[in-house]
Amino acid sequence: SQRLVVAVDGPSGSGKSSVSRAIARRLGAAYLDTGAMYRAVAWHCRHQGVLDDPDAVVAAVQDMDLVLSVDPDHERVVVGTDDITEAIREPGISAVVSVVATNRAVRELLVARQRAEIDAHRKIVAEGRDITTVVAPDADARILLTASAEARTARRAAQLGGAVEAKDLAEQVSGRDAKDSTVVDFMTPSDGVGLVDSTELDVEATIEAMLAEITRQQ
Ligand code: C5P
Numbered sequence: 001s002q003r004l005v006v007a008v009d010g011p012s013g014s015g016k017s018s019v020s021r022a023i024a025r026r027l028g029a030a031y032l033d034t035g036a037m038y039r040a041v042a043w044h045c046r047h048q049g050v051l052d053d054p055d056a057v058v059a060a061v062q063d064m065d066l067v068l069s070v071d072p073d074h075e076r077v078v079v080g081t082d083d084i085t086e087a088i089r090e091p092g093i094s095a096v097v098s099v100v101a102t103n104r105a106v107r108e109l110l111v112a113r114q115r116a117e118i119d120a121h122r123k124i125v126a127e128g129r130d131i132t133t134v135v136a137p138d139a140d141a142r143i144l145l146t147a148s149a150e151a152r153t154a155r156r157a158a159q160l161g162g163a164v165e166a167k168d169l170a171e172q173v174s175g176r177d178a179k180d181s182t183v184v185d186f187m188t189p190s191d192g193v194g195l196v197d198s199t200e201l202d203v204e205a206t207i208e209a210m211l212a213e214i215t216r217q218q
Contacts, residue, residue, distance in 0.1 A: 013152030034128030
């Protein structure tokens with residue numbers, strides 16, 4: 001059947017990852033979590049102790065042996081011999097990921113790798129902050145998934161199961177958005193990008209709205 005590239009961007013807590021993964025399953029497509037790549041780079045640079053040296057960060061990324069599964073039913077992130085699938089989700093990584101994400105040379109390396117990954121699959125859902133605008137502006141369907149700051153903070157709280165104070169949580173969500181938005185604008189849809197607002201939608205309704213938008217754009 002036909003080739004299909006779906007690009008999804010959005011802020012943290014928009015439900016982007018779980019919804020994109022579910023859509024990939026339903027479409028029989030591969031799933032590329034580009035946030036996991038930035039997280040893996042952050043983990044690797046911290047592990048190498050080079051986070052505070054931009055040139056060493058770039059060198060570490062060039063040497064990095066990163067294996068990322070694109071099977072939506074099997075999330076795996078491996079660097080060298082270390083399986084870091086769980087480690088990259090830790091708050092300590094979320095706190096430092098913007099150090100590598102704001103490094104232009106790192107972004108160029110990762111964008112090139114993401115484009116190659118997209119080209120290598122007949123059907124793929126790719127998700128992140130700059131997929132609709134930079135990585136795959138010619139995708140068959142492009143969607144910006146948003147939600148109000150309140151909804152995103154509440155979802156993050158539910159994910160973490162009450163382990164974090166409300167004010168720390170709001171700071172984690174809006175603080176990371178603020179850092180991220182210095183690199184790419186993922187809050188306003190660029191020309192031709194469909195907007196799906198999940199503030200009032202549960203996961204299933206969000207998936208339905210996204211699938212309808214994908215059909216509409218094709
Ligand atoms: O999506 P997730 O929250 O896992 O992304 C982690 C971080 O990776 C983001 O906060 C952002 O700094 C960075 N990122 C990015 N560009 C992307 C995807 C993620 O800069 N396409």
